[in-house]
Structures are given as C-alpha cells and as structure tokens.
Amino acid sequence: MNIQEAREEIIRTIRAYTAQKKDGTYVIPSLRQRPLLLIGPPGIGKTAVMEQAARECRVGFVSYTMTHHTRQSALGLPYIERRSFGGEEYAVTEYTMSEIIASVYRCMEETGVSAGLLFLDEINCVSETLAPAMLQFLQNKTFGSHRLPDGWVLAAAGNPPEYNKSVHEFDIATLDRLKYIPVEADYDAWRAYALGEAVHGAILAYLDTHPDQFYILKQTYASRTFATARGWEDLSSILKEYEVLDFPVDAKLVCQYLQDQELAEDFSYFYQLYRTKEQHLPVAQMLAGEEAAVAACQALFTDNSFEEQLYLVHLMLSCINEKLDRWRAASRQKMRFEDTADRLIRFQKEQIARQDSPTTRQGSVQIIDAFLVKEREILKIRREHGLSPDSELEEMRQALTAVQRMGYRLRGDKDGLVMDAQKDKQTKEAEQLLRQGCADEIRQLKNNCESIAAEILDMLKYGLWTITFDNSGNPTSTDNAALILFLSSLQQNPVAEPFFKQYPDNPCEPYWNRLDFSARENAIREMLTQ
Numbered sequence: 001m002n003i004q005e006a007r008e009e010i011i012r013t014i015r016a017y018t019a020q021k022k023d024g025t026y027v028i029p030s031l032r033q034r035p036l037l038l039i040g041p042p043g044i045g046k047t048a049v050m051e052q053a054a055r056e057c058r059v060g061f062v063s064y065t066m067t068h069h070t071r072q073s074a075l076g077l078p079y080i081e082r083r084s085f086g087g088e089e090y091a092v093t094e095y096t097m098s099e100i101i102a103s104v105y106r107c108m109e110e111t112g113v114s115a116g117l118l119f120l121d122e123i124n125c126v127s128e129t130l131a132p133a134m135l136q137f138l139q140n141k142t143f144g145s146h147r148l149p150d151g152w153v154l155a156a157a158g159n160p161p162e163y164n165k166s167v168h169e170f171d172i173a174t175l176d177r178l179k180y181i182p183v184e185a186d187y188d189a190w191r192a193y194a195l196g197e198a199v200h201g202a203i204l205a206y207l208d209t210h211p212d213q214f215y216i217l218k219q220t221y222a223s224r225t226f227a228t229a230r231g232w233e234d235l236s237s238i239l240k241e242y243e244v245l246d247f248p249v250d251a252k253l254v255c256q257y258l259q260d261q262e263l264a265e266d267f268s269y270f271y272q273l274y275r276t277k278e279q280h281l282p283v284a285q286m287l288a289g290e291e292a293a294v295a296a297c298q299a300l301f302t303d304n305s306f307e308e309q310l311y312l313v314h315l316m317l318s319c320i321n322e323k324l325d326r327w328r329a330a331s332r333q334k335m336r337f338e339d340t341a342d343r344l345i346r347f348q349k350e351q352i353a354r355q356d357s358p359t360t361r362q363g364s365v366q367i368i369d370a371f372l373v374k375e376r377e378i379l380k381i382r383r384e385h386g387l388s389p390d391s392e393l394e395e396m397r398q399a400l401t402a403v404q405r406m407g408y409r410l411r412g413d414k415d416g417l418v419m420d421a422q423k424d425k426q427t428k429e430a431e432q433l434l435r436q437g438c439a440d441e442i443r444q445l446k447n448n449c450e451s452i453a454a455e456i457l458d459m460l461k462y463g464l465w466t467i468t469f470d471n472s473g474n475p476t477s478t479d480n481a482a483l484i485l486f487l488s489s490l491q492q493n494p495v496a497e498p499f500f501k502q503y504p505d506n507p508c509e510p511y512w513n514r515l516d517f518s519a520r521e522n523a524i525r526e527m528l529t530q
Helices: 003-018 046-056 071-075 099-111 131-140 187-196 201-209 229-245 251-255 261-280 283-287 291-303 306-353 361-384 390-412 423-468 481-492 496-502 517-529
Strands: 036-039 060-065 078-085 088-095 116-121 152-158 179-182 216-219 224-227
Touching (some): 003 036, 003 046, 046 060, 046 152, 099 116, 187 201, 187 481, 201 229, 201 306, 224 261, 251 261, 261 306, 291 423, 306 390, 306 423, 306 481, 361 423, 390 423, 423 481, 423 496
Parallel strands (some): 036 179, 060 116
Antiparallel strands (some): 078 088, 216 224
8 A cells, every 4th residue: 555545544543442432441452453564665654654643643652763772772671679489589580661661651641641652663673682572562562571551552664675684574473463554655645745745846747757766776786776755855845945045956966865866867957947947937927917927828838848838837836835835824823723712711711710810901911821831831742742743833832922912912901901890790801801812813813814815716717717728818628738737736735625625616616527637637647757
C-alpha cells in the first residue's frame, strides 16, 4: 500500500485498540493487539504518518530510533536485589525501568493522556546485543519485568534489506505476532500530500512529467545514488527560502538533497526554465483580472504546445494554492479562537461561581490573566510532548495572544463597569464584557477569512476564463489537457476540499460533473511522460 493508505490503517488500528467497553476494559484485549510493523523504503514518510495518526486520534506519542540505543538504555541497568526462596536468601539480578517504558509513563503523567502510540523506528537494524530484547518486546510488550501500559499501541518501522545492509530479518514466529504493513513509494499519493503542503510548483511540474524520478535507488559496487520523497520535500523548503534571499540555485545545491548527479542536473535545468517563465509571465496579474495580462496568458494557451501550457498551469496553481493556504490558516485561526473563547467563558463562570473573582471590570481582567496562565501551561506540555503539530501550536498561541489583547483593552478602559446593587445583574454584565470582546475578535477573524475567500474565487474565475476562452472571447475546447490538469489538481488538493465545500457555488463547480477526470487525467499523464 502507499503511505497515505498506511496512515489511514494506523489511525483505524489505534481507534480499534483503544476502544473500551462500558466496564473500562478494552474491546480487543492486549494479548490480541498485535504491534504494527511498517516496512518500506527510507524517506517515504513512515515516521511522519505515525505522528500524524497519533495527533489525529488525540493520544500520546513517544518515539525512539532504536539504532541509537544500547541494550542497557533500552532494557534498563542491572542491580542486585536480596530475595528469599524456600527459606534461603539469594542475590538476584533485577533491572531498573527501561528508559523507553519510563518515557511512556512520564508522557502519561505530564499530559494526563492515558492512551498513546509508542513508535520504535529502525527496529530491524538494532545491534546484536539488543536484538533478543527487542524481539521479546515485540512479542510480549515487556522489557524485562516492565510492561507497556494498557492503552498504549506499539508500532515499529524499518527498511527492507535492499536499502540497509544492517537489516536483520524477522523470523516467522515473530512476524506471526505482528500486524505487518508493507509500504511502497507512490507518486500519486505523495502528489496529493504535496499539493496540501504547498510543495514548490517547479517540483510538481517536473515530477508530473518525470514520475519515474520521484523515488529512485541505483546501487553499483562503487557507488549508490538515490532520491526520496523526503528529499523532494526538503528541497522544496530550501528552494523557497533561497528565492526569498535571492541566492543562486544550481545542480550542486539540488544534489545535496537528490543524491543523483544526473537527476540533479536535469531538475536544475528544468527549475531555471520554470523560474524564467515565472518572472516573465504575468500570472499574478492575470489571476487578479488585469485585462492585458489575461489576454497575454490566453494567447499562450491558444498558441503554445502543451509543454509550455504546463508551466503556466503550475504557476497558476502555485498562486492559488498559496492563497488557499492563507485561507486555511485564517479559517483554522477563527475556529481555534472560537474554541478558546468558549473555554474562557466557562472558566469565568466557574471563577464567579466560586467567588474567586469580583464581578467588575478588574475582575474580568484577573480572570483573563488566570486563564492565560492555565492555557499556556497546557500549550507548553503539548509542545514538549509533540501532542500537536507545529501549525496547531501556533494557532493556539495566536488565540491566547488575542485573549491577551482583550485584557489590554479592558485595562485601558477608564470608564469602569457600572454595577447594579443586585449581584445577579453584576454577574451578567461582567460576563457580557468578555462575551462582547470575544465576539468582536471573532468578527474580525471572520471578515479576514471572507476577504481571502473572495480573492480565491476571483482567481479561479479569471484562471478558468483564461484557459477556456481566447482573446476574442470565443470559447475554446472545454475538454483540453490544460483545463483537466488545472481542475484535477485543485480537486486533489486537501486544502482546497474544505474551501469548495464552504463555497459550493465556486467557478469550478460547473466543470466537476461534466468532465471525466480519471480517464482524461490518465491520458494526460501518458502524454506527459512520452
């Protein structure tokens, strides 16, 4: 299966293994909860999907790379204990708790999350002295006398022997106790992910025409060359930053990420062409509706080969995807603040009910300060234990910053809160202060989302107009390859999916059901690779 299918299987497994009966026992007993074992080429995202699955399931996550561990650090250190057997006293060797098991308990204690995923990477490359203990752990979920807590799912990953000379093959007895998930490199699966992560347009344009270069491994007696999904994504990040800093990009830089000289030179040449067209084609102006730019791009679609049109489509998609990314971030920030605002109001009610804070403007400020202390401690714990991705942590931080701004505004208001003699009305007016502040902030966030959405809808309108009409306003073929590539890429983009659901009357909607994307896209792929 591909890496996205593996991710879904991991999520399903976590939910099945952590499902409980009414009496608190697990539906699938620990004995029948086989550890997951992902085996696949390096750099395809095995570790990343483990983290993503744990976060989506809202469980703890502890990760170890087993090649970094000795038998002592994994199993624990020995010590002598005095024990009595049959009336005789003996010196017995015991072990301290495994560092790995101790980390699981520490995660549970600090986060308050009882269920989790323990991930052991490079499991089939451990040292010979550690291998027997690891086999015992996979089979029995114990290191020595210390057992993995109930509610924790054990997962491991490794590379096939052809990718690593240090690999130890598992015997049948061990494999028969594991949930074995083979994973293969798959460009189509990665492409959908890459669209959602805004991978550089030049990389997607290149791989659309050279899908066979997505994942390569060439080994000879004297050398080894390779390119992986991880390499392409990391290359995307450095290309974007080099462009911002105006640093040169050449085959030497590319080869630092794609360690195949021939591929690095080929992509470097392609990238230079892409950048030249990006700098000379008025794509941004066309998507903004400037007449001259629209006419110029229409001429390119009408008069040029599909290879030239490909550059233009990917440049359009890059602009639109960047804006979609901004809309997603703004939408998530709005939802994050709404959730934070609900917790703030509940926190205020609890404080007033306990009479821990006066029902005054100053009392509302005190509530905000206490709420921020509590929420920032939660944020710290989530960051330290990797319970949330960086993007979610940033959303939480921004939401708390907005709450802090509300506190500043209340402090700066000299009028004070007019109180009634009746405590019930005092409480109501104090609550209204925070409700109004939260409502104002939500209104601003909503306006920001709608403003970005309006820009995206215009970009889609002008992009489709440019592809489907010529300079004279006459419609061109509605079944052309450029249009199929444009619409299918938008449809596959996971960032675009919630946008189109929220705005069903978007300019793309009339095309969705009219065109047979699957058949046409396959035909286009064949044309691209010829």
